[in-house]
Amino acid sequence: MSELVDIGMPRLSDSMEEATVLAWLRRPGERVTRGDGLVEVETDKATIVYEAEADGVLEEIVVDEGSTASLGAVIARLRVGDGALSGGQRTSAPMPAEQQQPSVGDVEFRDAIRQALDEELDRDERVIFFGEDVAAAGGVFAVTPGLYEKYGADRVFDTPISELAMTGAAYGAAITGKRPVLEIMFGDFLALSMDSLINQATKYWFLSGGRYGCPLVIRSVVGAGGRFGAIHSQMPISWLIGITGLKIVAPATPSDAKGLLKAAIRDDNPVVFLEHKRLYSLKGDVGDGIVELGRARVAREGGDVTLVSAMKGVHDCLAAAEQLAEDGIDAEVVDLRTIRPLDAETILASVAKTHRVVAVEEGPLTGGWAGEVLACVTEQALDELDDAWRIATPNTPIPYSPPLEDAFLPGPDRIVAEIKRRLR
Amino acid sequence: MNHTSAPERDDPELFQQLYRRMLLIRGFEDLVQSLFLKNEVYGTTHLYSGQEAVAVGFAGVLRPGDRVACTYRGHGHLLAMGTEPEALLAELLGRETGVNGGRAGSMNVIDPDHGVLGCYGIVGGSIAAATGAAISLRGSGSIAVAYFGDGATNQAYFFECLNFAKVLDLPVLYVCENNGYGEYTATDAVTPGGIVPRAAAMELRTTEVDGMNVRAVRTAAAEVVARVREGGGPELVEARTYRFVGHSRTDPGKYRPEGELDRWRERDPLTLARALLVEGLGVMQDDVDRVDADVASELEQIASSALAAPFPEEVAIPEFSGV
Numbered sequence: 001m002s003e004l005v006d007i008g009m010p011r012l013s014d015s016m017e018e019a020t021v022l023a024w025l026r027r028p029g030e031r032v033t034r035g036d037g038l039v040e041v042e043t044d045k046a047t048i049v050y051e052a053e054a055d056g057v058l059e060e061i062v063v064d065e066g067s068t069a070s071l072g073a074v075i076a077r078l079r080v081g082d083g084a085l086s087g088g089q090r091t092s093a094p095m096p097a098e099q100q101q102p103s104v105g106d107v108e109f110r111d112a113i114r115q116a117l118d119e120e121l122d123r124d125e126r127v128i129f130f131g132e133d134v135a136a137a138g139g140v141f142a143v144t145p146g147l148y149e150k151y152g153a154d155r156v157f158d159t160p161i162s163e164l165a166m167t168g169a170a171y172g173a174a175i176t177g178k179r180p181v182l183e184i185m186f187g188d189f190l191a192l193s194m195d196s197l198i199n200q201a202t203k204y205w206f207l208s209g210g211r212y213g214c215p216l217v218i219r220s221v222v223g224a225g226g227r228f229g230a231i232h233s234q235m236p237i238s239w240l241i242g243i244t245g246l247k248i249v250a251p252a253t254p255s256d257a258k259g260l261l262k263a264a265i266r267d268d269n270p271v272v273f274l275e276h277k278r279l280y281s282l283k284g285d286v287g288d289g290i291v292e293l294g295r296a297r298v299a300r301e302g303g304d305v306t307l308v309s310a311m312k313g314v315h316d317c318l319a320a321a322e323q324l325a326e327d328g329i330d331a332e333v334v335d336l337r338t339i340r341p342l343d344a345e346t347i348l349a350s351v352a353k354t355h356r357v358v359a360v361e362e363g364p365l366t367g368g369w370a371g372e373v374l375a376c377v378t379e380q381a382l383d384e385l386d387d388a389w390r391i392a393t394p395n396t397p398i399p400y401s402p403p404l405e406d407a408f409l410p411g412p413d414r415i416v417a418e419i420k421r422r423l424r
Numbered sequence: 425m426n427h428t429s430a431p432e433r434d435d436p437e438l439f440q441q442l443y444r445r446m447l448l449i450r451g452f453e454d455l456v457q458s459l460f461l462k463n464e465v466y467g468t469t470h471l472y473s474g475q476e477a478v479a480v481g482f483a484g485v486l487r488p489g490d491r492v493a494c495t496y497r498g499h500g501h502l503l504a505m506g507t508e509p510e511a512l513l514a515e516l517l518g519r520e521t522g523v524n525g526g527r528a529g530s531m532n533v534i535d536p537d538h539g540v541l542g543c544y545g546i547v548g549g550s551i552a553a554a555t556g557a558a559i560s561l562r563g564s565g566s567i568a569v570a571y572f573g574d575g576a577t578n579q580a581y582f583f584e585c586l587n588f589a590k591v592l593d594l595p596v597l598y599v600c601e602n603n604g605y606g607e608y609t610a611t612d613a614v615t616p617g618g619i620v621p622r623a624a625a626m627e628l629r630t631t632e633v634d635g636m637n638v639r640a641v642r643t644a645a646a647e648v649v650a651r652v653r654e655g656g657g658p659e660l661v662e663a664r665t666y667r668f669v670g671h672s673r674t675d676p677g678k679y680r681p682e683g684e685l686d687r688w689r690e691r692d693p694l695t696l697a698r699a700l701l702v703e704g705l706g707v708m709q710d711d712v713d714r715v716d717a718d719v720a721s722e723l724e725q726i727a728s729s730a731l732a733a734p735f736p737e738e739v740a741i742p743e744f745s746g747v
Contacts, residue, residue: 172556
């Protein structure tokens, strides 16, 4: 007996949605052995030769050379025999969140970041950019290609894997005339940057009596949902939020990512700029302007309940708001954009209208910014409040397995369920 | 500028200046000690007494535009770079006229106007600060200098930054002041392989120097600084020195073997410098004594002015700039 096994479009990168077949290395009817190169596929970030995972005969090519197919779509079929079949052909499970993102405009979030860096490097010679694999390789999330070629090794450069040295050096450069932008590849690695941030960079302006700043930006990739496990998925905001003098920026859209990064680079003191890895492929319109730090945005107007969130959480809240609308609950969504300093004014104005606030934080419940939002509202507008609570992640490490990780995150379903329960 | 040091060795005027600066540092530290005991200096202090030849030997060959990063034992580094003694003392006294308006205290002073990036309360912090400054200084002809103790060579900052600087070919000079003890623990007990081989393993050029002898330090400093300035890449100097006092205010230094302090005191940098001036360079003993009297009088005046300065009334620095 033999059976046909589907060959799915493989996953080339964390964020890909589709890929293009460059060349078929086997023709229909040809025998293939497990491990043989079968097809060459590429995205704008990567090119790979995908190998056969079983012995058999190539039955049919579904996606021709030059054509594009989405992740997991059948691109060919392989006929495998009795003895040759060893586990069959697996196809990669698609990333759940990417395809749900609203898609308006043409610029990807990752490219908005690159544009901001490009424009600021071009505008101000004092701006330099460095990190691990950011220059020649263009970044492991393909955010910074072309900058090294354009600005040269004096201004855009790769470093050893030395977060302590990189962050300390960024501080040293920042207080001697440069405006460094440092990429810490994953937010989890910020643990190694903490000494410079806490004990050096955020003290300088204070010690100098406001005469001298420390214009330093750390960009870092954060957040769960990418199946990266407990130590490449964390949200480091609760570690950072207690550092006086540190601004924390957390954009949700390509437009804000670009405008806020430009503002961060122009800021005279340290800014940590967080990029959610599940937003990198989100598309939208971007402009050339800067977006002021410390100002939240009302992403959706509503009168019944205020949802305060940031980054990926904003999109979860917007999706939840649409579902709630079907049940007659009119939710307002506030996108913080900057976590510290917190824009109390925008939050309080919304709460004055809705009298209910829920802070939706991707990050551990204890010690997070959601608690700060609630403290702000209860201290300053207790009379306005009918209800106030937090939706955050459990106080546990982030699990790897997809169903466990999905259940761990505060997605739209949980937001809808909690709001319906509390507003009943 | 001619970086060869041979003509300088014969210049009595220069070595009188260096002696004077070392004496000022020693006298300043004695004053700090005395004011601490009178409850005028608060918290803790880490005195530089015994190590003066290192900071003074290096500072004299640096130029405007060079930057140095100091340790929490930084009074000597600051005074050698030209920080106003009265402003530094006022800072330690917590006064408004202090270098940083009383916000910093002994361990955290910054003085960019005199080329000082900062004094770092975290062991090894100075190494990173100077490494980063060297990124800014690439190609400018200026260099960055990190002072740090033997204890810092066990910190990740040391290994990461020396490698980082070598890879990026930065104009930074790492000056390790090995005073024999990391806090209360003997360096030899916790530093297998020694300090110089660690830097040499990362292909930094290394130099060892007698850190009690200001002439030896200055000679080595002139050569090393010139190489780094001319684009030769990062280098490390290990200066062997000794602190005549405990690690900090509460440390009587009882862990030192009997007789060790006395043996080092025989090589007190001030004693060696006086001998150089009088016996080696033909300066009259009266002239040296006059320097001693001048410095003593200067310190008295500094103390009375600093003690008369007002305390600050408020910090007045908001948390965030520009928001």
